[in-house]
Amino acid sequence: MLRQHHKKTSRHAEHGVTGYSVSTFRNNSAPRYEDHQNWFTVFGVFFPAMTGVFAGINMSDDLRNPVQDVPVGTMAAVGTCLFLYLVFVLGLASTCQRWALTTDYLIAEKASAIGVMVLSGLYISSMSACLGALYLTPRIVQSMANDGILPFSRQLSLGKGPNRVPVVALVLFALVTFLFILVGQVNTLAPIVTIPFLLTYACVEYAYFSMAMTYDMQRRRNERFRQQACLIRAQAADTHKSPTASSYGALADAKRVHDQTGASARDHSTVSSTESPITSPDEHSSIRSAESRESNPSKGTDSGATDRSYLLGK
Template identity: 55%
Template sequence: MEGNNRDKSKDIDWSRFGLGAETAQRVRANTSGFVDLSNDYGAGGHQASGANELFAEEQGDVPWWKSNFFISQPVLFGTWDGVFTSCLINIFGVIVFLRSGWIVSEAGVMNAVLIVLATVFTALISVLSAVGICERCRIESGGVYFVIAHTLGSRFGGSLGLLYCFGQAVGCALNVLGFGESMAELIGLGSSAWAVQLIAIAAVLLLSVINVAGVKWVIKLQFMLLLILLLAGLDFAVGSFVHTDIEHGVEGWLSDNLEKNMWSNYTEGYSWFTVFGVFFPTITGILSGINMSGDLKAPSTNIPNGTLAAISTGTLLYLVFIIFLGATCVRADLLTDFMIAGKVSAISVLLLAGLYVSSMSSCLGAMYGTPRVLQSIALENVIPGIGILGTGRGPNKVPLYSMACVAVVTFAFILIGNINTLAPIVTMPYLLTYACIDYSYFALAQTFDIQHQREQRFYRSKVHQSYSIEADDNDLDRLFPERTRHKTLRGESSSNSPSSPEENSETTPISPKPHIHSKPKNWYSSLCNRWLSLFGALLKIFIMFLVNYAYAIACITVVFLVWLYIGTANPAVKPGLATDFRFLRWIKNLLLRCCGKRVTDYEQIVVTPVHPGLDVTSSQLNEDNEDFSNRRRYHQSATVHGHMVNIED
């Protein structure tokens, strides 16, 4: 009878109760013994994770126009449609089309190639750091914010997340201004500032409507935009061989322009680092795939494969534009004519289409990912006062209020800036955010080593044999869930533990303890190195001050003030996985070792006084509770430190 009842429960039509297939599978699969308190949301209040919402209206009950366009359908994407496409259309942006020639004229071909490689290398370190974090812990919605908050804590995540959103909004303004410049010149308005700004504002409004329509339409549009971008790049490469325009400075490959343009010739006010600051924003969209983490089928595998493929393709396209322009064009025209790439191409209309698409696509990615980062911060109540930004609409929880907030910031910078002035402003938030991602992976790896060394005590059989401890005490298993995990790994089973999940409900912890996985053996895992990440974090901070020290100080100050505000207004935010690692303590121990002093992580042993005629036993104090570490020890106990303690004695 019991077996028949189980079979009937598996055949329940969950759709009758408003539950989709994914939700039903999650309900049936919840046999791990843990009590699921997360309902349809991820840990910490992230976006809905179920395939359908309860009592969602059926598509057949609404008009076709509303069903097809204005209700976003819950859909998950993979490596190529969700990550590769989003990353590539964001890193192959307007700066490549409009400023590649100017960069060559200022820095020369050699230094321009170095700027491209330095930009890609700087971003690649952060990509590998983010990939390492995705491999070693779970990834939910929230993108860059979730990566930092899950590792370093919500306090750091909230302060850096706001700065990242600001940089994305300003970057969106930069891209649509490039679109406005080219469109104004095309329709005969020249360099009229008001015409450029009006066209840019209209573009932002159009992209906002597309984002409201839903992620499915965003992905479909991105495929078409990416195809146009690739055709524009191919048209430029072919045109450099078959087309010349002497009047506009395009002399072709047979000229000696490559030799003339090889070395730098900076104008007043510009240097290698300022030119680097102008070019760097073109690579800032490389983490767009991570921002889509809530809409991916398998984020831990989709993000690494798609992101690394996109950055490889983007680097090749960067080098093609730099080298081909330097080899075919006169330096004076490269400096003054921002549309010279269109004169090199075989079909100038196709390259103009690529320019428009690059502007729109980069802004489209920013308008999609940035509001969702804001939404995640608001949903977790990290920063008091912005809770309304967490409001979502439809099964995919489209963040309408967050989109409006990002659009307002974008409009403001459209009205006050141009491409050359906005590029350094965009660079600073990204560099600081990427530096924190690098440090997050370093801290995560260091924390894993600390926890691994600490957890080795559970493997020491001599400790269990020497001390009289109730090894199968369910109370200890409830207080320290890692004991249960270690017993499972070692193949142990408690003789007093229940034999079924139902009988084990009384001693089961409410939720599993967050766990840092060891480094897997994927083809890219060896590239994720903690020391490279630490070097990348320090390098990005250094570059910030070289590009513009005033902007760098302003960004760091703003993040620090928001960090202080969160600590004061909301001190009970979630800690991160890397809380066991303390950077200053690590630096102190490292300096002591460099000075020749011995630094050892000692274990603490509580030794009780010996009284004649009274039998006492010693016990090992594994950890001190931080809440009580400052209180005095009572009960006639003393703390003895020793590096090697003979347990049998």
């Protein structure tokens, strides 16, 4: 049994695994960049590992209360991932030599007690990342196409089925992904992927900063419009209760237009009645008597008496 343990220990030592050691951790704690490597290249490789926490933000349409659930879920995901990554990094730094960490990408499988569990977790996390990308990215492209931002927006906005699955956007995303897979080097591909992420986050943060800076201005403007609307409703209510309370404004103008229209209609009816054709002598005499009364109001009573006496005599 001691011989098997010695063989296992020697095999781990050949792969650069020394076990938990303070000297190994001290040797790996200081930065020692290789040729053509610096802090930014290392950050570019590490940064894509932190982008999966924003998958919940892209699925905000499926949440019951996005305003409350998205911040809580995002912060919980960031905290959990940060804790697991720190434990993973500190564990490898305490058990593996530097040359093994920089050359062997599967050093975690050799340093673990059960290597199959590490490989299973690697496959599961890879499948989860692929499924998340296949579900989220085409829908983002479809939403942008619905707004007319992208070229060929009509084709990219098409959906199939009741859930409007973006088939065209999914095929386009798969083709672009295959092109990046052909690179074959993770350390070469990771900085290329990091740049679009950082540009997108910079634009989002600038948009939020602009909205936050103009929040007070927008609130004052909304308050002013609300006060004006309340004042207009109050004036309308007062005018409706007391017709003589207001002699100016839109309501008074509408009333004057209505009065003028009624007066013109009455004048038109009067002119029409005076210009109507005469069909009998009696109508002719009544029209002449009406005209004489209008021209001489003082004689209206005498002409009326004359007409009555004429009719009685007849």
